[in-house]
Amino acid sequence: MSVPPPSPSDFPARRAAMEYVCTGCASRHSVDELLYTCPECGGVLLLEDPDFDALAEAGPGYWRGLFDARRATRTTALRGVFRFYELMAPVLEREDIVYLGEGDTPIVEASAALAASVGRRFAFKNEGQNPSASFKDRGMAGAFSYLRALVRLHGWDEVLTLCASTGDTSAAAALYGSYVGEPIRTVVLLPRGRVTPQQLSQPLGSGALVLEVPGVFDDCMKIVEYLADHYRVALLNSKNSWRILGQESYAYETAQWYGWDLAGKSLFVPVGNAGNITAILSGLLKLRRLGILPALPRLVGVQSEHADPVWRYYQAPAGARRFEPVTVRPSVAQAAMIGNPVSFPRVRLLAERYQREGGDFRVVRVTEQAIMDAMLLANRHGHIACTQGGECLAGLLAAVEQGLLDRDEFAVLDATAHSLKFAGFQSMYFDNSFPPAYGVTPDPGLVNRPEAVMDEERKRALTAEEFTREAALAVARRAGLRGRSR
Ligand code: F0G
Numbered sequence: 184m185s186v187p188p189p190s191p192s193d194f195p196a197r198r199a200a201m202e203y204v205c206t207g208c209a210s211r212h213s214v215d216e217l218l219y220t221c222p223e224c225g226g227v228l229l230l231e232d233p234d235f236d237a238l239a240e241a242g243p244g245y246w247r248g249l250f251d252a253r254r255a256t257r258t259t260a261l262r263g264v265f266r267f268y269e270l271m272a273p274v275l276e277r278e279d280i281v282y283l284g285e286g287d288t289p290i291v292e293a294s295a296a297l298a299a300s301v302g303r304r305f306a307f308k309n310e311g312q313n314p315s316a317s318f319k320d321r322g323m324a325g326a327f328s329y330l331r332a333l334v335r336l337h338g339w340d341e342v343l344t345l346c347a348s349t350g351d352t353s354a355a356a357a358l359y360g361s362y363v364g365e366p367i368r369t370v371v372l373l374p375r376g377r378v379t380p381q382q383l384s385q386p387l388g389s390g391a392l393v394l395e396v397p398g399v400f401d402d403c404m405k406i407v408e409y410l411a412d413h414y415r416v417a418l419l420n421s422k423n424s425w426r427i428l429g430q431e432s433y434a435y436e437t438a439q440w441y442g443w444d445l446a447g448k449s450l451f452v453p454v455g456n457a458g459n460i461t462a463i464l465s466g467l468l469k470l471r472r473l474g475i476l477p478a479l480p481r482l483v484g485v486q487s488e489h490a491d492p493v494w495r496y497y498q499a500p501a502g503a504r505r506f507e508p509v510t511v512r513p514s515v516a517q518a519a520m521i522g523n524p525v526s527f528p529r530v531r532l533l534a535e536r537y538q539r540e541g542g543d544f545r546v547v548r549v550t551e552q553a554i555m556d557a558m559l560l561a562n563r564h565g566h567i568a569c570t571q572g573g574e575c576l577a578g579l580l581a582a583v584e585q586g587l588l589d590r591d592e593f594a595v596l597d598a599t600a601h602s603l604k605f606a607g608f609q610s611m612y613f614d615n616s617f618p619p620a621y622g623v624t625p626d627p628g629l630v631n632r633p634e635a636v637m638d639e640e641r642k643r644a645l646t647a648e649e650f651t652r653e654a655a656l657a658v659a660r661r662a663g664l665r666g667r668s669r
Contacts, residue, residue: 191252194260199232199273203424206528214274217333219411219422227528229465230272230424236472238269243474247443250435254287263287264321264432265328270469271428272325279331283362285320286432288312290440290595297564301576302583305594307566308437311601315385317518317569318433318459318599319355325429326419327359330367340366345410346419347372347403349455349518350382351600353393356419357386370416372396372403377517381604399511400456401523421458422525430459434466437595438476449481449588451578451596453571454493454546455519457526459599460484464533464544471540479542481592484530485578486548489514489621490521493530494548506531513620515554515608516574518600545587551622553577555612559629562602569605572598634661 189195203212207226212218214230221228238246246269253266260280261268266287268275292298292306310318334342344367346356353371360369371386375395386393396403404420411418421427438445445467452460463482470476486494489512496506508523524530534544549557557580558573568576575596582588602609610616613630617623636657642650658664 322426430462431466
């Protein structure tokens with residue numbers, strides 16, 4: 184007899200005995216404590232439900248039906264990333280779940296004109312339509328929900344959250360921290376001058392303590408790791424495995440959008456600290472393990488030439504791979520400008536599993552020029568891609584050129600943040616003012632600049648009526664307007 188599906192608005196009853204599992208020594212640790220690294224070997228951790236395989240008993244149809252039905256729920260705890268609660272963090276109570284409208288981001292297919300110019304059909308998943316305008320909100324919903332559970336269980340009266348950031352993690356941490364309020368206080372560490380003005384305005388507006396450090400993200404990350412070792416702080420970087428769980432929802436939503444079948448599709452993801460690609464690998468593997476996905480799609484990580492440690496690792500032949508951090512150079516994909524990605528050991532472990540399960544995993548590398556050109560090309564065709572989204576499209580172009588994709592393969596590109604956060608790079612392109620270190624020269628065909636209709640002095644010389652008529656004439660001439668036929 185098959186189990187009747189529960190109402191999509193009922194909060195699930197089953198709780199798992201989740202554990203941290205070390206990616207280095209495979210030791211297991213209780214989740215009663217907030218751990219970032221393995222107490223035994225210092226390795227990075229992943230979270231596991233030891234009884235995960237028991238979920239397979241209900242059958243793939245049960246899970247697909249339940250997750251599909253939940254799309255319509257008004258239970259906010261199941262409305263965001265926790266639509267997939269059972270696959271993610273089945274230890275949280277309904278009252279702990281923080282929902283700010285994250286997740287369920289649209290997948291927008293490229294127009295016929297854009298697809299023709301790229302040579303493949305593809306779509307962007309618009310992660311910039313999350314509340315703080317990047318995918319980081321998925322992970323923060325995970326991390327803050329768990330943090331609320333800890334606060335409730337331990338009765339803590341003060342929790343200091345801390346993160347290093349290239350701009351988006353800090354925006355998300357500050358947003359969720361300010362929503363939850365007491366006893367949470369948010370501190371963010373940013374590399375001075377390496378975060379866009381829009382990104383900087385976000386934690387400031389949310390009331391976080393914003394501290395700027397000379398250097399790049401990797402310098403900030405080392406300071407944060409030191410602080411996490413020596414002080415009582417809740418680390419909100421993706422070293423915190425609860426963030427990874429929240430970000431798995433990207434993979435679940437993508438599979439769901441395509442009717443739980445990703446055959447013939449490839450997913451392109453920009454790689455910085457490698458948390459996002461870790462989460463997507465993990466999410467796809469879980470779907471496969473429960474039979475919800477019949478086969479794994481191709482997964483392609485994309486890195487810039489100016490921050491390419493993961494590409495370098497996979498570039499080497501299988502037997503001769505060694506991970507070496509790189510010194511980053513200025514990159515327009517600034518949010519992913521990371522030379523020593525914290526989650527690399529997770530990627531290595533999960534990518535091996537992915538390949539063992541028959542999935543194709545690879546990393547491609549693109550130039551700074553290609554990233555800018557691709558972002559502008561996308562956005563001239565109705566998209567809202569940030570520079571990292573542009574990096575994905577540049578990655579797709581490179582993969583097509585290198586013959587890595589099948590003829591009819593359809594690509595889903597992760598536009599990880601909203602274009603507005605990175606408007607300064609667009610301005611530098613249009614004004615041809617990139618410092619030489621970026622190596623970007625504008626393509627005149629993609630440049631767009633405002634033009635003055637009339638100067639101030641001329642306006643002052645005219646009456647209001649004359650001004651309107653003369654300005655209108657100037658607009659009509661410049662825009663090539665034709666008169667109305669009577
Ligand atoms: N795209 C955007 C918009 C990002 O903000 C980031 C990372 C990435 C891509 C790369 O993702 O690190 O998971 O591989 N930003 C982090 C931050 C590092 O601090 O905001 P990743």
